[in-house]
Amino acid sequence: MSVMNAATCCNYCDCDSGQRVLHGFQYGDPKRTEHLLDLDGAKERLHLFKANLVEEGSFDPVVDGCECVFHVASPVLLGTNDPHANLIEPAVKGTQNVLKSCARFPSVKRVILTSSMASVIFNGKPLTPDVVVDETWFSDFAFCVSNKLKRLLGNLQKKSGIDLVTINPGLVIGPLLQPTLNTSAELFLDNINGGALGAPRLPSEIYRFVDVRDVAYAHIQALEIPSASGRYCLVGRVTHFSNAVKIAHELYPTLPLPEKCADDKASPLVYEVSKEKAKTLGLDYIPLEVSVKDTIESLKEKGFLNV
Numbered sequence: 001m002s003v004m005n006a007a008t009c010c011n012y013c014d015c016d017s018g019q020r021v022l023h024g025f026q027y028g029d030p031k032r033t034e035h036l037l038d039l040d041g042a043k044e045r046l047h048l049f050k051a052n053l054v055e056e057g058s059f060d061p062v063v064d065g066c067e068c069v070f071h072v073a074s075p076v077l078l079g080t081n082d083p084h085a086n087l088i089e090p091a092v093k094g095t096q097n098v099l100k101s102c103a104r105f106p107s108v109k110r111v112i113l114t115s116s117m118a119s120v121i122f123n124g125k126p127l128t129p130d131v132v133v134d135e136t137w138f139s140d141f142a143f144c145v146s147n148k149l150k151r152l153l154g155n156l157q158k159k160s161g162i163d164l165v166t167i168n169p170g171l172v173i174g175p176l177l178q179p180t181l182n183t184s185a186e187l188f189l190d191n192i193n194g195g196a197l198g199a200p201r202l203p204s205e206i207y208r209f210v211d212v213r214d215v216a217y218a219h220i221q222a223l224e225i226p227s228a229s230g231r232y233c234l235v236g237r238v239t240h241f242s243n244a245v246k247i248a249h250e251l252y253p254t255l256p257l258p259e260k261c262a263d264d265k266a267s268p269l270v271y272e273v274s275k276e277k278a279k280t281l282g283l284d285y286i287p288l289e290v291s292v293k294d295t296i297e298s299l300k301e302k303g304f305l306n307v
Contacts, residue, residue, distance in 0.1 A: 035178050053094030059101035063108055068223050071098045072114040102162055110163045112222045114215075117170045117208050117273070120233060127206075127271040134274035135168075135231040165222040169215045169234040170208025170273070173291050175298035188295060189304055191241055192248055192257055202242055204261040206268045208235040209244070211286040211294075221281035228281065235273035236285035247292045255296075255307050 033048060051058040063069055071094075095113065102108040122139040125131070172184045181189065191202060215234055222228045245257050275285070299305035 053090050053097060056097045056100060059098050060104060063098075063101050064105050065107050066105070067107055067109050069098065069102050069108055069111045070114070070219055070223075071095060071111060072219070099162070099164075106161075108162055110165065110223065112219055113164060113166045114219070115166050115168045115231075117168050117233065117235060120168050120231075121208075127269065129269050129271060131271040132274050133233065133271065135233055135277055163229070165228050166231045167215065167218055167222060167234060168231055169218075170210045170236075170238075172210055172212050172215055173295045174212035174286075175294045176302055179302060181304060185295070185299070185304075188244075189299055192245060192255070192296075193305070202245060202258045202261045204268075205241070206238060206270060207241050207244070208238050208273060209288055209291065210234045210236045211291040214283060214285055218278065218281050218283060221283075225281065230277075232278050232281065233273050234278055234283075235275075236291070237288045238270055238273055239288070240268070240270070244288065244292055247289050248296060251289075251293050252296065252307050 036042060036046060036048070039046065049062045051062055099111065102111055119139050120135075120137045121127070121133055123137060124140065125137075127133075171187070173188050176182070176185055214236060218232060218234055222232070242261070248255060249257050275283070296305065296307065300307055
């Protein structure tokens with residue numbers, strides 16, 4: 001058996017493996033979980049539990065008897081007035097609480113944690129074309145948080161033998177399963193909608209794109225490959241957002257797209273994110289052209305975009 005916290009990427013693989021899946025989710029809008037019950041095999045193998053990330057012991061009944069835990073639930077907000085309360089505390093304390101629950105049950109052998117490239121790349125080092133970011137990088141604050149979690153995990157491993165694998169995706173795009181917008185899909189939609197709104201909305205920055213299906217596949221491989229360990233950077237392509245818009249324009253010539261950036265800043269230089277360790281999970285990244293097309297088609301199907 002395996003257990004997952006609610007998140008889009010792993011919805012792609014909930015019930016396909018034939019395993020019994022227990023799915024813990026935060027209290028809130030039922031639209032965020034109802035679609036899971038329509039997945040193939042859900043009636044037979046998917047069980048939903050309510051849980052609270054910041055409440056210690058909340059996940060005990062969820063992980064009891066499970067062999068693997070996917071901890072993919074963490075707040076992702078583009079802006080907040082209280083980042084500590086709304087982002088840091090649920091992320092750090094939530095992870096601590098899930099790991100503590102796992103440590104209480106000897107059946108749990110591996111925890112797969114979904115993190116972010118945000119915890120990898122922001123350390124003050126210049127991001128120039130000769131730079132290759134890899135799993136040895138830590139963002140400054142994330143380094144402190146990661147060390148805290150490492151110490152916690154070290155203590156838990158001594159007691160329980162739990163193995164931790166961390167997945168660090170970039171900006172996740174691709175088709176939606178749920179009927180609501182998640183943060184990355186909303187960001188993508190807002191940026192390509194700039195032309196329809198009559199305003200230049202292109203951000204003057206580099207994005208680290210990865211397809212949601214690649215992220216889901218990496219999680220499953222991290223479970224099924226015994227030698228999987230440590231951190232994995234998941235970025236299919238590093239490029240300016242304008243290149244994603246160019247792809248969209250070629251695919252949908254009638255779609256009103258923004259034509260210039262929101263400011264006059266020079267475009268940042270493109271760097272690389274290493275794919276070497278991700279290759280050991282068997283990843284062959286979906287091209288950005290396919291991801292952009294499938295994202296737009298999904299946004300159309302869900303009623304968020306008119307083309």
